[in-house]
Each structure stands twice: as C-alpha cells, then as structure tokens.
Amino acid sequence: MSKVKVLCYSVSMDGFAAGPDQSLENPMGVGGMALHAWVLPTKTFQAMHSEMTGSAPGEGTTGVDNDFASKGFENIGPWILGRNMFGPIRGAWKADESWEGWWGETPPYHSDVFVLTHHPRKSIEMKGGTVFHFVTDGIESALKKAKAAAKGKDIRIGGGASTIRQYLTAKLIDEMHLALAPVVLGAGEPLFAGLNLPALGYECSKYTPSENAAHLVFRKK
Amino acid sequence: MSKVKVLCYSVSMDGFAAGPDQSLENPMGVGGMALHAWVLPTKTFQAMHSEMTGSAPGEGTTGVDNDFASKGFENIGPWILGRNMFGPIRGAWKADESWEGWWGETPPYHSDVFVLTHHPRKSIEMKGGTVFHFVTDGIESALKKAKAAAKGKDIRIGGGASTIRQYLTAKLIDEMHLALAPVVLGAGEPLFAGLNLPALGYECSKYTPSENAAHLVFRKK
Numbered sequence: 022m023s024k025v026k027v028l029c030y031s032v033s034m035d036g037f038a039a040g041p042d043q044s045l046e047n048p049m050g051v052g053g054m055a056l057h058a059w060v061l062p063t064k065t066f067q068a069m070h071s072e073m074t075g076s077a078p079g080e081g082t083t084g085v086d087n088d089f090a091s092k093g094f095e096n097i098g099p100w101i102l103g104r105n106m107f108g109p110i111r112g113a114w115k116a117d118e119s120w121e122g123w124w125g126e127t128p129p130y131h132s133d134v135f136v137l138t139h140h141p142r143k144s145i146e147m148k149g150g151t152v153f154h155f156v157t158d159g160i161e162s163a164l165k166k167a168k169a170a171a172k173g174k175d176i177r178i179g180g181g182a183s184t185i186r187q188y189l190t191a192k193l194i195d196e197m198h199l200a201l202a203p204v205v206l207g208a209g210e211p212l213f214a215g216l217n218l219p220a221l222g223y224e225c226s227k228y229t230p231s232e233n234a235a236h237l238v239f240r241k242k
Numbered sequence: 243m244s245k246v247k248v249l250c251y252s253v254s255m256d257g258f259a260a261g262p263d264q265s266l267e268n269p270m271g272v273g274g275m276a277l278h279a280w281v282l283p284t285k286t287f288q289a290m291h292s293e294m295t296g297s298a299p300g301e302g303t304t305g306v307d308n309d310f311a312s313k314g315f316e317n318i319g320p321w322i323l324g325r326n327m328f329g330p331i332r333g334a335w336k337a338d339e340s341w342e343g344w345w346g347e348t349p350p351y352h353s354d355v356f357v358l359t360h361h362p363r364k365s366i367e368m369k370g371g372t373v374f375h376f377v378t379d380g381i382e383s384a385l386k387k388a389k390a391a392a393k394g395k396d397i398r399i400g401g402g403a404s405t406i407r408q409y410l411t412a413k414l415i416d417e418m419h420l421a422l423a424p425v426v427l428g429a430g431e432p433l434f435a436g437l438n439l440p441a442l443g444y445e446c447s448k449y450t451p452s453e454n455a456a457h458l459v460f461r462k463k
Contacts, residue, residue, distance in 0.1 A: 034420075034422060034446065034456075034458055035257065035434040035437075035439065036256065036257050036434060052440075199255075201255060201422070201456065203446050203449030203456070203458060204446055205434075205439045205440060205444070205445070205446055205460075206440065207437070207438030207439050207440040207441050207442075208438055208441075213256040213257060213426075214435065216256070216428070217428030217429055218256060218426045218428050219273075219426060219427065219428040220428050220429075221428075223426070224426070225255065225424050225425055225426055228424030230451030230452070230453070230456055231451070232451070235255075235422065235424070235451055235456040237255055237424060239426075
C-alpha cells in the first residue's frame with residue numbers, strides 16, 4: 022500500500038518552514054532560502070536543477086545531506102502541494118491562467134501533482150510527465166485521488182507548513198523527514214505551533230546530524 | 243565587563259524547554275528529562291552530580307557535548323533563575339520556608355544565585371558558597387544585583403523559558419547556547435513562541451551537532 026510521506030522538509034531552528042511575505046521574488050518568503058542551504062550543493066539537487074533549467078549538471082556533494090535528498094525521490098509517485106507551494110497568486114486564478122508553477126516547463130515531479138486550492142482550474146500537463154491537478158474539496162479528497170494514481174508508489178506531501186499541519190492533525194502521514202537548518206527566522210510559516218506531535222502519535226525515531234542540518238525522521242508510534 | 247549568558251539550555255526540536263505539569267516528581271515537567279540526555283553522561287555533569295550527592299564521581303564522556311557542558315561553567319559567577327527553576331512551589335512560600343532548591347545541601351552554583359519571584363524571602367546560605375537571594379522587583383533589578391556581585395566574572399541566566407524570554411526581549415543577553423535535543427514534547431514551556439530573535443538582533447553564529455544534540459550559539463549582530 023502507498024505510504025504518505027513528508028521528506029526533505031526544511032524548518033528553521035525556531036520552527037518556521039518559510040519566511041514571511043512570500044512573493045515572486047521570494048518564493049520561500051523573506052530569508053527562507055537559508056533553510057535550503059543544506060540541499061542546494063547536493064548531487065541530487067544539482068541533477069534536478071540542471072534537468073529543470075537545461076544547464077549542465079553540477080557535480081554536487083555526496084554524504085548525509087545527499088542521502089536524504091536522494092531518499093526524497095525514492096519510490097515517490099504522486100505529490101500533494103498546498104496552493105502557495107505552487108505559486109505566489111492568492112485568491113482567484115488570473116484570467117489567462119498563465120501561471121504554471123515555480124519550476125519552468127519541466128517540473129521535477131514527473132508524476133501527478135495535486136494542488137490544494139479553493140479555486141477550480143483545469144489540469145495542466147507539463148513536460149516530463151508532470152500533471153498539475155487542482156483539488157477544491159479538501160485534503161482527504163486530494164489524498165484519495167493521489168492514492169488512486171499512485172500505482173504502488175508512495176505519496177509525498179510537498180508542503181507548505183499549513184498543508185503538512187493539516188495532514189498531521191488528521192494523522193494521515195506515515196513518515197516525516199525534517200531538515201532543521203541552523204538559522205532562526207523569527208517570523209513566517211510555523212510548522213509546530215499548536216501541534217502536539219506525541220499526542221498525535223508521532224515520535225522522533227531517528228536523528229542524523231550533518232554539518233548543514235539536523236535531520237529528524239518521525240514515525241507513528 | 244561581565245557578559246550575560248545563557249548556556250547549555252536544552253530545548254526540544256519543537257521548541258519546548260520543559261514538559262508540562264512541573265512537580266516534585268517531574269522537575270523538568272512530564273517528559274522533560276529527555277531534553278537533558280545529551281549532558282547526563284558527560285564528564286562535567288558526572289563530576290557535578292557526585293559533588294551534589296557525595297557519590298563517587300563517574301568517569302563521564304568527553305567530546306562535543308562535554309566541551310559545551312564544561313564551557314557552561316567557565317568564568318561564570320552569579321546566576322539568575324526564574325522561580326520555577328528553584329522549586330515546584332507556586333504562590334506564597336510555605337510558612338516553614340523548608341524548600342531550599344532542587345539540589346540538596348551543596349548546590350552546583352558556588353556563587354550568588356538571584357531567584358526571580360513575586361514573594362519576598364530571606365536569603366539562604368548553602369554549603370559550597372551558594373547563596374540564594376530572592377528578587378521581587380524584576381529582571382533588570384536582578385541583573386543589576388548580579389553584576390554588582392560578579393567581580394569580573396560572567397552572569398549565567400539559568401532559565402526557565404519565561405525568564406530567558408524576558409531577558410532576550412529586553413536585549414540583555416550577550417550570548418546564548420542552546421542544545422536542541424532530538425525529541426518532540428508537543429506541550430510545555432515554549433522558548434521561541436512569539437519571540438523574533440533576528441528582529442531582536444540575535445543570529446545563530448555557530449552550529450555544532452553531536453550525536454545527542456544540535457548545539458547552537460546565538461550572538462548579537
């Protein structure tokens with residue numbers, strides 16, 4: 022059966038998964054890029070980036086950070102994203118529906134991606150096998166659709182914080198890997214606030230620090 | 243001039259410095275002892291513990307965790323503690339004033355310790371040079387008294403979370419070392435909630451992970 026996973030999700034040491042004021046210029050919110058410093062130099066990210074941009078692949082680092090980055094795609098089929106993970110637009114979609122995600126014409130998903138939104142929109146087929154679907158009837162419906170599309174693969178909840186919090190609260194996540202980055206943001210999108218992980222049945226089952234992040238794996242008890 | 247430091251302060255990965263429901267049986271709150279698992283086996287803690295209890299000193303570990311534990315006492319003179327760090331009693335002191343702290347007759351401070359409280363009480367002289375003073379007129383008064391007693395040494399703010407938050411908000415802390423323990427508590431005493439460290443001028447200047455904790459040092463920018 023498909024597992025539901027959060028993987029490679031970066032959080033600041035004071036618990037923010039993105040900085041404040043997300044915009045076209047600051048997709049991760051102000052200061053939020055620092056959360057991802059651990060993954061950018063990895064071989065896995067370098068390969069993904071070159072695939073997206075068409076640039077020559079960088080060499081990239083191996084080791085703990087790359088191991089986690091690589092596991093982030095292992096046996097992953099469909100993704101579920103919150104609407105802000107897909108773009109900076111709030112409210113209704115623009116009439117020309119020109120926004121097709123942050124990732125250019127070949128997004129790194131190569132699978133069905135279910136985007137949670139209150140605003141209906143037709144599916145978009147991208148290069149490389151990524152299809153964005155827009156789900157307006159809630160997290161359980163999105164998960165049902167993802168499972169139907171999974172064909173034995175696992176489902177990755179890509180974020181953002183609000184989406185992950187909703188799935189955790191509903192106890193629908195089987196495994197969660199967080200990368201705590203050695204920065205504080207002070208404001209932004211909080212992951213833990215008001216969330217009692219032990220009470221929801223989650224425990225930190227693995228702690229693997231690297232020089233760039235404290236990697237934590239959570240599983241259901 | 244004396245520096246004001248928070249050192250070896252343990253926090254869960256979801257931001258709690260103690261579990262909920264502190265009591266005589268659970269000085270760190272329910273589940274809170276897990277936060278301190280990194281320090282208990284260290285040579286520094288083993289020596290301190292044997293000094294407090296009179297037991298034979300354990301050998302103890304050396305390495306990153308012990309380096310931080312040891313630095314926690316380097317050039318430290320007076321301490322400042324919140325009232326709950328001193329004991330489980332809430333409200334007025336008991337008539338017999340028999341409570342003399344968690345640490346037995348020889349507390350590990352060997353200096354003046356200023357306890358923040360709303361309830362006046364006479365100072366208590368303990369074995370080994372520790373003197374508990376009770377300060378009822380606020381954090382700045384306690385710091386002034388500590389500085390007057392410091393004689394060139396530094397002042398350590400021992401906690402709890404509420405006390406540290408007050409000193410951080412007043413920008414009175416020069417250096418803060420947190421040990422993030424690989425556990426989640428889900429409830430208890432939050433350290434970061436509503437606290438914008440970058441806006442207060444603090445940044446994470448050093449990240450040193452060990453197998454047992456992610457050590458972070460914060461300094462004023």
